[in-house]
Amino acid sequence: MSFCFNDANVAKIEALKKRYPSAQALSLPCLWMVQYQEGYISLDAIDVIAEVTDTPAMEIYRVATFYTMFHLEPTTQKRVLVCKTLSCKLCGSDAVLEQLKKHDVLVEHVECLGSCGTAPVMQIDDVNYENLTPTKVDAIVEGLR
């Protein structure tokens, strides 16, 4: 296995083990740690999480592939999550998607980002961008460079 948790994450895992009822309950926190540490979740990392959580690797893989917020492939492009749920759809997420096609970003359609009152919404690096218009999309994406 070529993946290893860094020292900070090893310490977090040890601390969390005391708070969680079972090692398996650490699966989601471990997936987040891997993603923040590496930018994506490799199969090697899934094997390490399986070992740490005493859970079959297939279970970890199932969890990682169920949630759209986990990325299983590396990319050099910026990931942009665009909400495709009703409020955003009604408020113009299609125009947001069209505008994003003009930029070199990796667009992923996701379910509600929890900010329906400020639709349409997209998320980049865990930051929500709200009340989007095509003009705002250009400014935000160009500001990432």
Ligand code: FES
């Ligand atoms: S419907 Fe888009 S943030 Fe909730």
